[in-house]
Amino acid sequence: MANIDSVPSPALEVRDLRVVIALAQAGTTARAAEVLHLSQPAVSRALLALEERLGAQLFERTPRGLTLTSAGDRLVSAAGPLLVELRELERRVRTPVAAPPRLRVVCECYTAYHWLPSALQSMRKSLPTLELSLALEHTRDPVGALTAGEIDAALLTTAAVPRGPLRERPLFADEVVFVVGRTHPLARARTVTSEALQGQTILGSVHTPAAEHTAFMRRLFGRKRPKKLRFERLPLTDTILEAARGGLGIAVMSEWIASPHLGDDLVALRLDTGPMRRPWRLAYRDELGPIALSLHQALTSAQPRRGT
Numbered sequence: 001m002a003n004i005d006s007v008p009s010p011a012l013e014v015r016d017l018r019v020v021i022a023l024a025q026a027g028t029t030a031r032a033a034e035v036l037h038l039s040q041p042a043v044s045r046a047l048l049a050l051e052e053r054l055g056a057q058l059f060e061r062t063p064r065g066l067t068l069t070s071a072g073d074r075l076v077s078a079a080g081p082l083l084v085e086l087r088e089l090e091r092r093v094r095t096p097v098a099a100p101p102r103l104r105v106v107c108e109c110y111t112a113y114h115w116l117p118s119a120l121q122s123m124r125k126s127l128p129t130l131e132l133s134l135a136l137e138h139t140r141d142p143v144g145a146l147t148a149g150e151i152d153a154a155l156l157t158t159a160a161v162p163r164g165p166l167r168e169r170p171l172f173a174d175e176v177v178f179v180v181g182r183t184h185p186l187a188r189a190r191t192v193t194s195e196a197l198q199g200q201t202i203l204g205s206v207h208t209p210a211a212e213h214t215a216f217m218r219r220l221f222g223r224k225r226p227k228k229l230r231f232e233r234l235p236l237t238d239t240i241l242e243a244a245r246g247g248l249g250i251a252v253m254s255e256w257i258a259s260p261h262l263g264d265d266l267v268a269l270r271l272d273t274g275p276m277r278r279p280w281r282l283a284y285r286d287e288l289g290p291i292a293l294s295l296h297q298a299l300t301s302a303q304p305r306r307g308t
Contacts (some may be wrong), residue, residue, distance in 0.1 A: 011053040014086065017079040019046045020058060024076045027065040101127065101291055104151040106135040106142045110207035111254055111304075112155045112280075119302035123294055130291070139207070146283060153284040153295055161283045169296050171280040172303045176216070177268040179244050179251040179258050184267075186250070191272040194220045198229060201249030203240045206233040216252070219276060241266065254278070256304040 019036065023043070026032040033040040051058055058072035068076060105120070107113060113134075120132050138145035142154035146166055161168045178197075180187050186196060197220065232249055234240045241261050244251035251258070258268055270276070282299060284292045 012050075014083070016046070016050045017075075017083055019043060019050065020072065020075055021079050021083075023047065023059060023066055024068055024072070029066070101129065102131045102133075103153065103288070103291055103295065104133050104135045105153045105155070105295075106138045106145065106151050107155040108139065108142050108159055109155070109157045110139070110205065111257060114257070115302055115304050116155070116299075119295075119298040122302065123298045126294060127291070143283065146285060149285065152288050153282060153292065155299070156281045156283050157278055159283075161281075165286050166283055167286055167292070168281050168283040169292075171282055171296070171299055173277040173279045174304060175255040175270075176252060176276045176278055177255045177258055177270055179241065179253065179262070179266055179268050181245045181247045182265045182267060183247055184244075184250070186269060187267045189269060192269040193272050197250070201230040201232055203232050203234060203243050203249040203251040205237070205240065205253075206235050208233070220271075254304070 022032040022035045026035055029043045030040050033043045056071040057069050058075060059066040060069055107116060135151045138151055143159045143161060145151045146154055178192055186192055237257060240251045243249060245265050262268055282296050
C-alpha cells in the first residue's frame with residue numbers, strides 16, 4: 001500500500017470539473033447555474049476560486065458570455081473522461097465481488113475415481129478460478145445429496161434422478177466382464193452363461209452400489225436369485241484380481257480395469273447373450289449452468305477405454 005505522503009494531492013476537485021464543463025456548455029454563469037442548481041454568484045465564486053488555485057485563466061469574459069482559453073480547453077477536454085472513470089470506479093466499488101465458481105462432485109461407483117481427476121484437471125485450463133472438490137461422503141446417496149444442494153454434480157450408473165431442479169445427460173457405457181484364473185473350470189470358454197455361474201463365488205467390490213448389484217443380478221438371472229450363488233465383497237481391485245487368480249471365484253469388473261491385468265494367468269469372459277454394458281450418466285443441479293456443459297465435455301473426453 002502506498003504511503004499517504006506519496007499519494008498525489010491535486011488542486012482540482014470533482015465539483016470543479018462539473019462547474020467548468022457546465023460553463024463551457026452553457027456559455028454564461030446564469031445558464032450554468034440553472035444546470036448545476038446553484039445561484040449565479042455561487043458559480044462565479046467557484047470559477048474565480050478555481051482559477052486562483054490553478055494559477056491560470058480558464059475563460060475569457062466577453063459581453064456575449066464566456067469563451068474558453070487554451071488552458072480552459074485543455075481542462076474541459078480531460079474533465080469529461082475523468083468524470084466517466086470516477087463514475088465507473090464507483091460502480092465497481094458498489095458491485096459485490098462474485099464468488100469463484102464451485103463444483104462439488106461425487107461418483108456413485110468408485111471406479112470413476114480412476115479417471116475423474118484427469119477430467120477435472122482438464123477443466124482448469126478453461127476455468128482456472130473453479131473451486132473443485134470430491135464429496136466422497138455422499139457416495140452412497142449421490143441423488144439425495146444433489147437434491148439437498150450438498151453437491152453440484154454426480155456420476156451415476158444406476159440411481160434414478162427425480163424430476164425437478166436436477167438435470168442429467170448420458171456420458172458413455174463401459175462393458176462388465178467376468179475374470180477367472182487360468183486354472184478355473186470356465187477359463188477355456190470364451191463366453192459364460194447364467195447357468196454356468198450358478199454355484200460359483202462372485203468376487204466384487206465393497207464399494208459397488210446396492211442398486212448396481214441388483215441390476216447386475218436381474219440382468220443375469222431375472223428376478224429369481226440362485227440360491228447357490230455366493231458373493232464375496234473385497235475392498236481393492238488388486239485384491240479382487242488376486243483372489244480370481246488364485247481360483248477363489250469369478251471377478252466381475254469393467255473391461256477397462258481388467259484388461260491391463262489379463263494374460264497367462266487371468267482370462268476375461270463375456271456373457272453368451274452379448275456384452276453386458278453399464279451406462280454412465282452425469283446428473284447435476286440446474287443452477288450449475290455452463291459449468292455443467294464443461295464438465296460433461298471433460299468427462300466424455302476422459303472416458304475410460306480398454307487398457308487405460
